[in-house]
Amino acid sequence: MKESAIALRADLTEAHERAWAAIAAPGTWLTGERRVAVAAEIRHAQRCAHCAGIKAALSPNAAQGEHAGLGVLSSAEVELIHRVVCDPGRLSEAWSKSVLARGLSEGEYVEIVGIVAMVMMMDRFALALGLPERPLPAPQAGAPTRYRPPGGKKKAAWLPLVEPEDAVEADGPMYPSPKAGYIYRGLSLVPQSLRDYWALAVTHYLPGQFVYRFESSIRAITRPQMELIAARVSALHQCVY
Amino acid sequence: MLRESMQISGKQVQVRGVTQGFDEGVDIPHAGALVELAEAVVARDAPRAAAARAALRAALGDAGLVDAAAVAAAFHGFVRIADAIGIPYTGAAGGRDVPELREEAGINAFYRMIGT
Numbered sequence: 001m002k003e004s005a006i007a008l009r010a011d012l013t014e015a016h017e018r019a020w021a022a023i024a025a026p027g028t029w030l031t032g033e034r035r036v037a038v039a040a041e042i043r044h045a046q047r048c049a050h051c052a053g054i055k056a057a058l059s060p061n062a063a064q065g066e067h068a069g070l071g072v073l074s075s076a077e078v079e080l081i082h083r084v085v086c087d088p089g090r091l092s093e094a095w096s097k098s099v100l101a102r103g104l105s106e107g108e109y110v111e112i113v114g115i116v117a118m119v120m121m122m123d124r125f126a127l128a129l130g131l132p133e134r135p136l137p138a139p140q141a142g143a144p145t146r147y148r149p150p151g152g153k154k155k156a157a158w159l160p161l162v163e164p165e166d167a168v169e170a171d172g173p174m175y176p177s178p179k180a181g182y183i184y185r186g187l188s189l190v191p192q193s194l195r196d197y198w199a200l201a202v203t204h205y206l207p208g209q210f211v212y213r214f215e216s217s218i219r220a221i222t223r224p225q226m227e228l229i230a231a232r233v234s235a236l237h238q239c240v241y
Numbered sequence: 242m243l244r245e246s247m248q249i250s251g252k253q254v255q256v257r258g259v260t261q262g263f264d265e266g267v268d269i270p271h272a273g274a275l276v277e278l279a280e281a282v283v284a285r286d287a288p289r290a291a292a293a294r295a296a297l298r299a300a301l302g303d304a305g306l307v308d309a310a311a312v313a314a315a316f317h318g319f320v321r322i323a324d325a326i327g328i329p330y331t332g333a334a335g336g337r338d339v340p341e342l343r344e345e346a347g348i349n350a351f352y353r354m355i356g357t
Contacts, residue, residue: 003294007303012311046285080325088324090352096327113325117318124317128282128290128310158327182328183319197318204315214242214249220304221312224250224269227243229312231259232279238351239320240330240343 006129015203016125016134019118022196024137028147029107029190032139037072038112039136041081042119044070051086060090076102080109084116089238093158106159107148107190114193118200125204145192152189162188176208183241184208205230244342260347271300275309282313324353 023039026032045051050065057063060083069078080099083091100109123133151166162171162185164178171191175184187194202208205226210218217223234241247254252268263272274296281289297306322328330353343349 003291006298006307008307009304009311012307084321084325088321091324091327092353093327096325110326113322116325117321120321121314121318124282124285125310125314127285127287128278128294128313129307130287130291130294156329161326161328183323186322186326186328197322201315201318204311205319214246219308219312221275221301221308222250222270223246224243224252224254225271225275225309226312227246228263228267228269228272229275229279229309230316231243231256232263232276233283233313233316234320235259235346235348236280236283237316237320237324238353239324240348240351240353241320241323241328 003130006131008129009203011203012125015200016122019122019196019200020134020137023115023118025140026142026144027111027190028145028192029105029111030144032142034073035111035115036136036139037070038077038081038115039119041070041073041078042085042116043123043133044068045082045085048082048086051082054083055087060087060095074103076100076104077108077112080104080112081116084113085120089240096158107146110159110187110189111193114187114190114197117197121200121204147191149189149191156182157186160189161185162191180208256342256346260350271297274300278309279313282310282317 023035024032027035030038048068050063050067053063053065054060067078067082073081076099079102083095096109100106126133149162149171150168151162151171152160153163153166154160162174164175164180167174172195174188174191174194184198187197206218214223217226219226243259244254244256254267258267263276269275274293278290278293278297281293294306297309301309343354348354
């Protein structure tokens with residue numbers, strides 16, 4: 001029997017609209033055309049035989065072969081996208097350095113990771129609800145801003161972060177609180193990517209001010225129900241965070 | 242975060258279920274269908290997701306189903322940022338993710354923990 005249409009939250013629908021528009025627009029280091037090509041490669045990676053081989057191997061370094069890319073992006077970009085999409089729990093700092101050594105800048109790396117996170121979130125939401133994947137948007141013309149925050153430092157993570165105390169006005173708004181956790185700081189080397197990502201993520205999960213309010217839920221499921229799903233998805237990805 | 246949210250409700254949860262699967266006794270309404278949807282979404286298993294979706298829609302209505310799907314999808318983003326940027330896991334969940342809890346949950350057997 002065919003399912004009837006599922007009523008979606010308006011803020012989710014609007015957030016997805018804004019997110020796809022952001023992906024199509026010129027970014028900080030990538031043009032709109034390249035950002036949409038990243039989105040296409042993200043979807044393509046999930047059918048890559050080499051990625052399936054890596055995932056099945058006891059060690060991700062044991063699998064031999066080449067990614068089946070779409071032929072638009074560089075080999076470093078394809079490696080980054082395919083591994084982050086298909087086997088994120090077995091990445092390492094050595095691997096991230098090897099990707100950068102193949103000619104990708106730190107800013108490009110972080111911007112691509114932000115797009116991966118957004119597209120994966122929206123596509124898996126569609127899958128969960130039995131909705132079709134949204135066609136990729138038409139890229140918007142324009143030049144990337146090439147803005148690198150002056151406070152970006154490599155210290156706690158594999159890539160540089162902008163700690164809340166190092167953020168400057170030119171970065172634009174980034175953190176809801178000076179105590180924002182590392183997950184919030186992850187994309188901070190590219191502030192626009194951080195903003196785009198979190199504008200979407202908070203509508204899926206929770207706005208920052210509700211994250212540690214365990215006693216109540218602003219969603220239609222209880223907090224333990226939310227955290228049960230979150231924990232199981234994270235564990236299946238072997239995410240230690 | 243799961244343990245914390247349960248404790249606030251005066252309940253307990255075996256956190257080992259996070260990695261090894263939860264048994265029928267977990268004291269969260271519709272836990273089986275919620276986990277089923279989460280696992281189906283990770284596996285990109287559309288038929289399995291459809292079955293879980295039908296069960297959750299009947300149990301929780303559209304709003305509950307949508308929020309369950311939204312959370313499952315959200316963590317496909319969070320994990321990728323954490324793992325690709327290599328953010329430190331110490332202090333995760335606002336410091337609630339203590340080493341003993343990681344051991345109990347089976348997280349210390351994950352690739353990144355073994356390699357450090």
